[in-house]
Amino acid sequence: MSNTPSPAYDIDTAAIAARIDRPLVLVGLMGVGKSTIGRRLAGALGRSFVDADEEIERAANRSVGEIFEAHGEAYFRDGERRVIARLMEEGHGVIATGGGAFVDEETRALVLENGLAIWLDCDLDTLVERTSRKDTRPLLKTGDPREILFNLKEQRGPAYSQAQIHVVTDDGPHEATVARILEELAAWR
Numbered sequence: 001m002s003n004t005p006s007p008a009y010d011i012d013t014a015a016i017a018a019r020i021d022r023p024l025v026l027v028g029l030m031g032v033g034k035s036t037i038g039r040r041l042a043g044a045l046g047r048s049f050v051d052a053d054e055e056i057e058r059a060a061n062r063s064v065g066e067i068f069e070a071h072g073e074a075y076f077r078d079g080e081r082r083v084i085a086r087l088m089e090e091g092h093g094v095i096a097t098g099g100g101a102f103v104d105e106e107t108r109a110l111v112l113e114n115g116l117a118i119w120l121d122c123d124l125d126t127l128v129e130r131t132s133r134k135d136t137r138p139l140l141k142t143g144d145p146r147e148i149l150f151n152l153k154e155q156r157g158p159a160y161s162q163a164q165i166h167v168v169t170d171d172g173p174h175e176a177t178v179a180r181i182l183e184e185l186a187a188w189r
């Protein structure tokens with residue numbers, strides 16, 4: 001494989017891609033940037049990208065909101081577990097999960113064993129602002145989004161913290177977050 005660094009980032013992305021050959025799996029709360037950052041990270045590394053929520057929607061032929069409405073959260077979680085197991089098996093380069101996926105014990109064990117989990121994290125104000133841009137997240141429609149996100153942050157923190165890599169994002173451009181992930185990957189043994 002060529003050792004030419006990606007021109008967009010001041011880091012040897014080809015070396016990272018060659019050394020870390022398991023799926024990079026983005027985990028963290030709703031709005032932290034898993035889907036948008038994941039796509040850009042895959043581009044930087046010259047790897048394939050897949051979004052688990054999009055795959056669930058494709059398999060069910062319904063949106064996430066419609067699945068929650070028609071069948072409830074437990075049904076969605078069953079489908080999510082199955083879809084992520086399949087995506088891990090298929091060997092994608094970068095996988096963006098939905099915020100609840102890594103909380104599932106089975107999914108978490110599978111990702112930690114066969115992939116490299118990257119926990120994207122940011123402050124509550126940023127999450128509230130980013131998730132307010134779209135009304136596609138059923139869990140945030142059941143009450144005050146800030147309170148729901150605050151509680152989920154508390155509840156899910158212990159699961160997310162098991163990810164091998166932790167990156168705190170801020171209000172900067174997407175590229176700055178991608179660059180920070182690349183630095184962590186370059187330093188990862």
Ligand SMILES: Nc1ncnc2c1ncn2[C@@H]1O[C@H](COP(=O)(O)OP(=O)(O)O)[C@@H](O)[C@H]1O
Binds near residue numbers: 032033130131
């Ligand atoms: N680092 C970032 N800087 C600025 N905006 C971001 C960043 N990451 C994500 N966003 C924006 O926040 C929103 C939610 O991002 P998304 O990738 O859908 O999050 P997730 O998949 O984690 O729920 C999108 O509008 C996205 O463009």
Ligand SMILES: O=C(O)C1=C[C@@H](OP(=O)(O)O)[C@@H](O)[C@H](O)C1
Binds near residue numbers: 098099101
């Ligand atoms: O946190 C969660 O439980 C969820 C997060 C969503 O994905 P994003 O984290 O990509 O918004 C989506 O899977 C569903 O609405 C449930």
Ligand SMILES: [Mg+2]
Binds near residue numbers: 034035036053096098
């Ligand atoms: Mg997403």
